[in-house]
Amino acid sequence: MSPPTIAIVGAGPAGLTLAKLLHSADTNLSVTIFEHSASAKARHQQGGTLDLHPESGLLALRRMGLHDAARPHLRYEGEELVIADLNGCELVHMKDAPPPADGERDGGMYTRPEIDRERLVEVLLEGVEEGNVRWGKHLKRIDGETGKLEFEDGSVEGPFDLVVGADGAWSKVRSVLSDVMPGYSGICGIEGHIDNPKEFPRIDKLVGRGSFFSFSYGRACMAQRMGDNSIKLGTWQRRPETFIDELVGEQVEQEPLRKKLLEExxxxxxxxxxxxxxxHWRTKWKLYELPVGHKWEHKASYTLIGDSAHLATPFAGMGVNAAMLDALELSDQIITAVKAGTSLDRAVEVYEQGMFPRGRNVQERTMLNKTNGFADDAPLMFMSGMIGVVAKESGWPIDRGLLYWIPITRTAYSFFWMKTSWTACSRRLRRAIWGEKSLRA
Known part of the structure; x- marks a missing residue:
């Protein structure tokens, strides 16, 4: 009997994690990844730094046997986080956490080491057998009835017993399962880089070892420390979809764009x-998202993982972790079915039934952060909302029981309002007395 054939479309963290887990299992499976990039080195630089969660990203690395390979790239000091407003008023300053002692599991809920997305993908690629990734395969369409994959180079592959869409926001595989397309999230921006922050000591200190996120009046300035000590910077605004094109133009021209951003x-x-x-400014972005709770009627031989299934904006930092957990859960169902000789289709359906509520939770959390982070009163509502999220994750939900009657959120909002108001007044006073000059002056 020939082994079940599985096609994974997309060689990002989701697709590579699924492939590695399936290859590592003692099962008879034929797994192929189709990736549109010409090669691993030809891929456009994607993403900044992300934190890996013990119950998802780190768990998947351990299950793949890749945790030791990833360890040199895990930065526990990268957990340092400052959330501030436009005046630089720090509303929270989370310090970095010590790494777990040798032989111990990764710490608690908030022990979430940072790793550059590119380093993570490199670790995952090294774990996948050479030849299992078919590079330069840009999927054009899928024949939903025959299961054949048609590529831009004219080649046709398949049919397969299962096609897994790990092809991100504009997934071609999703079109077989759903007519829903991503919609504009209301947020756009541009990303840049500071290659040598040591040349700017006050910036170096501001960002620290982790991240500095500032929000106010529908705008954000978000800086992240990368593994090579450089800083990735993003300015994001709640604006119409056409705004970023009008601001940047067809090509990024540094000085004109810098003047426009400083005016903004x-x-x-x-x-x-x-x-x-x-x-140094590089890439403009319009952020898109799928409707919260996006799902589809199960269809034999097809499924989705990661952003293909539950695309959201990056403002909760959950995307890659959710994608790797999708891959972990799907691989478990597939491996169990193959070993038991039971229905592969039923295994996929069970995976989807578990993934839909999990994906909805990711989208709801992200939507809450996006809405509160880009509200007119940000970051006040953002911080107040985070108290509820942390309380729920800690097992003390403030929206029911005795805690429901304690105005925790309103009290927190008032505290943050007083702190930001005092900082704003102090800044206006200093500016009136001494003036306010650029730190570069």
Missing amino acids: YRDWCPEIRELIEVA
Whole structure:
């Protein structure tokens, strides 16, 4: 009897994790990844740094036997996080966590080491057998009835017993299962880089070893420390879909764009404006999302994982972890079915029944962060909302039971309002007395 054939479309963290887990199992499976990039080195630089969660990303690495390979790239000091407003008022400053002692499991809920997305993909690629990734295969369409995959180069592959869409936001595989397309999230922006922050000591100190996120009046300036000590910077705004094209133009021209961004952030404090002044700007983005709770009627021989299934904006930091957990759960169902000689189709259906509520939770959390983070009163509502999220994750939900009658969120909002108001008043006073100059002056 020939082994079941599985096609994975997309060689990102989701697709590579699924392939590695299936290859590592003692089962008779034929697994092929189809990736549109010409080669691993030809891929466009994607993503900044992300934290891996013990119950998802780190768990998947352990199950794949790749945790030791990833360990040199895991940065526990990268957990340092500052959330501030446009005046640089710190509403929270989370310190980095010590790495687990040798032989111990990764710490608790909030022991979530950072890793550059590119390093993670490199680790996953090294774990997949050479030849299992078919590079330069840009999927054009899928014949939903025959199961054949048609590629831009004219080649045709299949049919397969299972086609897994790990092909991201604009998934071609999703079109077989659902007519729903991603919609504009209301947020757009541009990303840049500061290659050598040591040349700018106050910026270096501002960002620290982890991340510095500032929100106010529908705008954000978000800086992340990368594994090579450089800083990735993103400015994001709640604007119409056409705004970023009008701001940037067809090509990124550094000085004109820098002047426009400084004008957009003219009322922000000098420390944050200096980030904009010294960054080298690279890529403009319009962020898209699928409707919260997106699902589909099960169809034999097809399924989705990661962003293909539950695309959301990056403002909860859950995307890659959710994708790797999808891959872990799907691989478990497939392996169990193959070993038992039971229905592969039923295994996929069971996976989907578990994935839909999990994906909805990711989308709801992300939507909450996006809405509160880009509200007119951000970051006040953002921080107040985070208290509810942390309380729920810690097993003390504040929306029911005795805690329901304690105005925790309103009290927190008032505290943050007083703190930001005092900082704003102090800044206006300093500016009136001494003036306010760029830190580069």
